[in-house]
Amino acid sequence: MRIGIDAGGTFTDFVVLHDGGRMETFKLRSNPKAPHEVILAGLARIANPEPCDVIHGSTVATNALLERKGARTAFLTTAGFEDLLEIGRQNRAQLYNLTPGPKRLLIPPELCFGVKERTLADGSIESVPSGLATLRGKLRRAGVESVSVGFLHSYRTPANEQAVAEALGDEFYLSISHRICPEFREFERASTTALNAYVGPLMRNYLSQLGRATHHRVWIVQSNGGSITVGEAGDQAVRTILSGPAGGVTGAAETARASGFRKVLGFDMGGTSTDVSLCDGAPRETLEASVDGLPVKLPMLEIHTVGAGGGSIAYVDSGGLLRVGPESAGADPGPACYGSGTRATTTDAHVVLGRIAADQLVGGAMTLQPERARQAIQELAVQLSLPETEAAAGILRVANATMGRAIRVVSIERGYDPRDFALLAFGGCGGLHACELAEDLGIHTVLVPALAGALSALGMLLADRIRDYSAGALGLANPDQAFQHLEQQAQAEMPGAQLERFADLRYLGQSYELTVPWNAKSPARPFHALHKKTYGYSNPQREIEIVTLRVRARIAVRKPRLLDKTPADATPPQTRRFYAGGKWVRGPVYNRAQLSQEPVSGPALVVDYGSTTLIPPGWNVRRDPTGMLVVERHQPV
Structure with a gap:
């Protein structure tokens, strides 16, 4: 047995995959003040005496960040760079706002400390850290719970950061940049490491409470769509910032693929917010994510969130x-x-x-x-x-206008025409808005999966075990040796994993990179192709530069066959008066089992356990062999 759990803002969803392949789902009201109690109540309801895998999407790190209720955190950096987090890149998010508000800092200036040390850009150490005993006393007197360490160029040589970690010992929660994000660009690396320090103690405490109260094996979903152990999640909590939405993207991609659709726009409308994503054969990923204005330089599924939900x-x-x-x-x-x-x-x-x-x-x-x-x-x-x-x-x-803008961000603003995609709606409210949104965007097909109200929890069941490893590569003479080092680390931590090589490349003189599969014989070939697809041009004669090397370790989980085994229901549907197409109508109210592969016309409603789908006038709906509702427009609007 395996159990997927998505702790949402309004409901916590459970999907249970039994050993014989049967799936069941249920919902419990969420308790933001004690989320682990709801999860334990759900596990008690399942009442499985044997230990099983529980794959959990957690909002603990996300909520702590958005509500600024994380740990009291200090930031240690190279002396002279104490203002690094506050200065940032000086990019203006609101270009035409003459009086923008101040940044919401995670770490106040008085808790940013400079350490006398220096590692040069080539990785050589000019001076080792000093004054660490005095610094430890300052941290203790300041009531610090967590410490983030980010020295210049430590991604090349981490010895100085390691010395500080050893000096501080186990007194504080430690987030060290060469362990969290060993990559080029000091601000993004420092921001990611500081985020991890800020949310890490809360995540570790939450997971320890959960672990003590259950005999099951708990896994946590990462922002890249894969799962990791609770120990890894406690040490690298920043990887779980978009844990819940990532499960939804995985579930959307897998259920769409089972129904024969490879190009889908994921539309997850829950109780608090709406998450949208794009899948063109595979979900899009990004290394330039930002959460509440703070850069997170880790591989994450590209998800755009807006504050429009059922609540x-x-x-x-x-x-x-x-x-x-x-x-x-x-x-x-x-x-x-x-x-x-x-x-x-x-x-x-x-x-x-x-x-x-x-x-x-x-x-x-x-x-x-x-x-x-x-x-x-x-x-x-x-x-x-x-x-x-x-x-x-x-x-x-x-609400539709807000969500439509979000869909345009992940499609039109990325060079994709939304009319070439199906809109896959899930979440408790997704099906009620999907067709109206599709009409506004010119989309002709809407998909609503069988477990639409709990698709994020299903996606967690389908998530492979994944770990990402990276190393800065600017100026490296032998990339293969660096790749081998990353692969040795991956094999030690995930024995038996399938390993994939990637690299961040750019044209010499550019400021940003593209991530491509590594081609040892011709690293530039996939880069030129992706550059042309992304920006409309490429220059094969121009020199390229390798910025970062990446290895992804993956252990695939056994996935259930997504076939609908629900027996057909020949009972005639009830009717109800409801508002659709700008007027009050009386139409049928189906449960999913009353539908077949023969399309029926709207206006109609389809009611499931955890969601409802509106079929407006001018649309047809049918149920495919996987249980997916395929809703298609048959009249121009």
Whole structure:
């Protein structure tokens, strides 16, 4: 047995893969104050006496970073560079804002310390660290819990960082740059290492609580879509910053591939936020990710997140305009229809428009209160001087505009035409918005997987074990020797893993690189091809430069066959009055088993255990052999 768990902002999803291949899923309300208690409650409900693999997507590191509730952290760097994290690259995120707000620093200036040491750019050591006993006393008096160490050029020769780590011992949580990100560019390396120090103690404490309370083997999903052990996650917590969304990207790619679709836009709309991604045969990755404005120089799946989810709060701003998000009602108090909240949310708008019934959420295990949703929407409608229906529909249009912009970021702004892709919708609310978004983007096919409401948890079950290793290569005369060193480290830590070589290359004089598979005979050939695809041109006569060498170690897990074994349901569907296509209609409400490979026309609703799909007028829906809903537009809009 293997268990996938996605701890979301509103619900925690569980997918159980039994030894015979059968899968089951259920949801529990999340508890942001004690997320491990919800996970333990779910594991107790499964009640498997034998130890099994639990693959978990954690939001502990993400929430600590976004809420600035991480450990009290100090930053040690080469003397004279104490302001490195504050100065950064001096890039202006808001180019035309004449009065931008100050940076939200993880580490205050008074906790940034310079150490007298120097490693030169060629890796030679000019001076070794001094004054370490005095420094340790300063850290102790400052009440520091975690220490980030990032010296200049330590990616070439880490001896000075190792000396500091030995001097500080086990008194502090240590995040050392040559262990976290041994790569060129001191600011990005320092930022990544500082992030790890900031969230690491919380992650380690959370995992130790989980480990003590269960007899199962726990694995944590990384931002690159692979899983690592709890020990690795505790030491390198920064690799889990996008843990949950990465599981969704993996699940989207695998379920789409099983249905014969290789080009998909992933659209994961949960309770708090929406994550979008692009898969052109394989999910796109990036080494230039930024989380809350802070660079993370590690291989990560390229995911763009916006604050629009089922719990996003709708309000009227000071200019009288309707806004939706990014503030969310979350799990507590939740949308007004949950019974505790009072402010209108996206979910309340769907309830008022008849798309979500009082008894359909989580398979009827959770009863909604439509009157509370109607009251919240009416209060907003009064402020907007609109009828109730128009106010609710307006909330959804505003949310769709925000999510549509996010999809354009990962497609059009990357040189991809969204019309060439299918939109794969998942998450609790994804199916309710997918067709309307597709119409706005010119997309003709929408896919909704069988476990759409828990696809991130399913993706975690499908995630291979992956570790990434890297080494700075500027000026290296023998890349093969450096590759061998990385591969020896990978084989020692992951015996039996399949190893792949990559390199970051650029034209001499360029400032940024492209990552390509390593071609020992002709390193430039794949680079020229990718450069032309990315930027529209290449120059084979121009000299290239090798910046970073990378090795990926992968141990594949056994993946279940994604075939739909649900028996057909010949019962005629019920009907319901709901709002679709700009008007109130009465249409059928199917469960997935009532659909077949013969398409039926909208307007209609398809209700699953953890999600609902809206089929507007002008669209057809059918169920393929994997259980995927394939929704296709048959009328021009």
